[in-house]
Amino acid sequence: MASEDARSRRTALERDTGNGSKSAGAPPAGAAAQRHIPPASLDRLPVYLRVLTAMLGDGIERVSSDELAEAAGVNSPKLRKDLSYLGSYGTRGVGYDVAYLSGQISAALGLTLTWRVAIVGAGNLGRALAGYPGFGSRGFEVVALLDADPMVIGQEVGWLRISPVDSLEAVLAKTRANMAVLAVPAEVAQDLCDRLVESGITSILNFAPVVLQAPDDVQIRKVDMATELQILAYHAQRSQALRIAERARLAR
Amino acid sequence: MASEDARSRRTALERDTGNGSKSAGAPPAGAAAQRHIPPASLDRLPVYLRVLTAMLGDGIERVSSDELAEAAGVNSPKLRKDLSYLGSYGTRGVGYDVAYLSGQISAALGLTLTWRVAIVGAGNLGRALAGYPGFGSRGFEVVALLDADPMVIGQEVGWLRISPVDSLEAVLAKTRANMAVLAVPAEVAQDLCDRLVESGITSILNFAPVVLQAPDDVQIRKVDMATELQILAYHAQRSQALRIAERARLAR
DNA sequence: TGTTGTGAACCCTTTCACAGCA
DNA sequence: TGCTGTGAAAGGGTTCACAACA
Incomplete structure (x- = not known):
């Protein structure tokens, strides 16, 4: 497989760990010197982006992590953790600005250029x-x-x-x-x-x-659709087997 | 999450309904009430199955974990761990029987019925x-x-x-x-x-x-193809940024 | 001898609880 | 008061080394 970064070159644009550096406010959109988003988190960002885009289309301006998580099909601590890898783009006590947050996710994903x-x-x-x-x-x-x-x-x-x-x-x-x-x-x-x-x-x-x-x-x-169907088949067969076992147990 | 789930015993498939089931020996392919395959492992089984099917078509009868892993794009300890969740279907010192193993994976995935x-x-x-x-x-x-x-x-x-x-x-x-x-x-x-x-x-x-x-x-x-492309974009943009940073470093 | 199967260590991911701040 | 951001704990997944065994 041609992934598995494996090598962590430490070329990560200096070491602005953002650790308590409140002075650094919102970085100017553009170069987005993001640091290494964990793969599991990365997999979910496109989903958040899509939901946010839909909200934008509906004229929704602000959203809480609970609402966004609900719409994206994840729980809210996970969502907040994911977003925290990008930066601190929310407002405590208020929530996230839909337009701003979607812009930040787009930038992080590299969608600013075509x-x-x-x-x-x-x-x-x-x-x-x-x-x-x-x-x-x-x-x-x-x-x-x-x-x-x-x-x-x-x-x-x-x-x-x-x-x-x-x-x-x-x-x-x-x-x-x-x-x-x-x-x-x-x-x-x-x-x-x-x-x-x-x-x-x-x-x-x-x-x-x-x-x-x-x-x-x-x-x-x-x-790969065949792979996906096979995984569905596993779960289906499994719950079917459980139902049969349950029925047998009750009949006993 | 209060499932009793006894720490996994030795074997993977026990609980046959015992209806005239043979004693030891190869279990008859059938209802195989298998025991919880970890999701990450489950995701890879279809790949192994496909590779094995291709090998079967090429007339290959035996395969080692190294060869199979190579063809499936994973490393061999991971492959062996994955297969171990299904049972012990290999022969030490020899490898796996291609036809038998693919049959077992099919059964585990629930592909015995259509x-x-x-x-x-x-x-x-x-x-x-x-x-x-x-x-x-x-x-x-x-x-x-x-x-x-x-x-x-x-x-x-x-x-x-x-x-x-x-x-x-x-x-x-x-x-x-x-x-x-x-x-x-x-x-x-x-x-x-x-x-x-x-x-x-x-x-x-x-x-x-x-x-x-x-x-x-x-x-x-x-x-979702859009999601997949966006994840590719992230990596592409990232390695592009790394190249630029590297060039700047060298020029310094 | 050669290769599988697996405990144990390590690493990544998720969850939790709460500190921090508008 | 309410919601975000984040350390710390818990839970899985991957890797490693080697015991087991044909």
Whole structure:
């Protein structure tokens, strides 16, 4: 797997531990010299951001940790801990300013600049992703859609024209893509991953049901529906077994 | 949290209902009332299963924990620990029998019976899921595909005909679906979730970018590409910042 | 000999309780 | 008074080293 930071270089922009440094108020939005957000916490930030964005759309200006936690499906101490890794952006006795907090989370996630995404594979899945409204809306722009099938190359999908995957390297260079999504059959995923890495892509979202091998400095995340269903099956079978055992116990 | 839960004994699967069960020896694949697999471990079992299935297809009969771990992208102590929660299915000095081990993992996950899946939403994503080969092959059968759009209702997708979501309850009953996949816009996801729960569905895989609220006995898992991309963005931005800091340090 | 299975140490995550502050 | 921010405790997960054993 190409994650596991493992190395803690201490390059973390000086050591402003913020430990009691109340003078340092809110840092100017921008460079956001954040320090290492724990992975478990990082996984939840996008959820908070989405909830906050929805609240913003509803005209809600302030929110308490209880309310936000409720809407995000976590408990409030966990939420506050998570937010504390970013900084102290709330007001005691009051709560959080929705607009300000969502801005801070966006900054922490690196969404202040727009990421240029190439989608490799233009089957139903690739098209669904290309058309996904959540993409374009916030921080991500789909700049290329590629496929190997001569029948679909050249077709238009939304604003995009499907490019031949043969010219992957040229397309990546021309579009200056800095992220890639793999929505291709499992058999060709590793090969395409290699080509992406060779072209300098270091962030890959993989929908193919294979474990990709890549250098450690390449970040790969996997989305896999079969895996998710199998985990659901485990729980379902388990509670089913419990019900049967219970019934047997009662009948005894 | 007052569960008695005796500190785990030696073996993982004890409590056979004792109905004419053999004594020692390999347990008959079956109801395996297994004992609580830790969530973190559970998340990895599908990966192992997939790798093993691939090996089986390649005619590989035996595998060591090192080889399997390598292929699954984890380290070998972790793999062995994970497998130990299921039982002792390896042979010391030799390794694991690929066919046997994959059978045991399948059983542990509850894939011995076929789960009947209803897919709600027949857009590109829903169709991609309905046509996903990994579904039918591995313990899951798509038994219904539903949509709200009158223009697509009645269309055929593979073996399926798209049903009107208005008759969701009737379709679930007729097809005896016991799992559901939500591939619908965020705005209608909670409403459909409620209807699924009302109809007795307790396992839901949610692709809509919302946090669904449901009773505790309903298992919900979420798949969300926007979330995944945002996490990738964090890492990308971070290593970018590190490179810049490094360059500044060298220039100093 | 070679590899599995596992207690124990270590590390990360979550929870709790309350100090700190508007 | 009310809600945030955070040390400290509790709870899991991962790693390690090695005992067990074909």
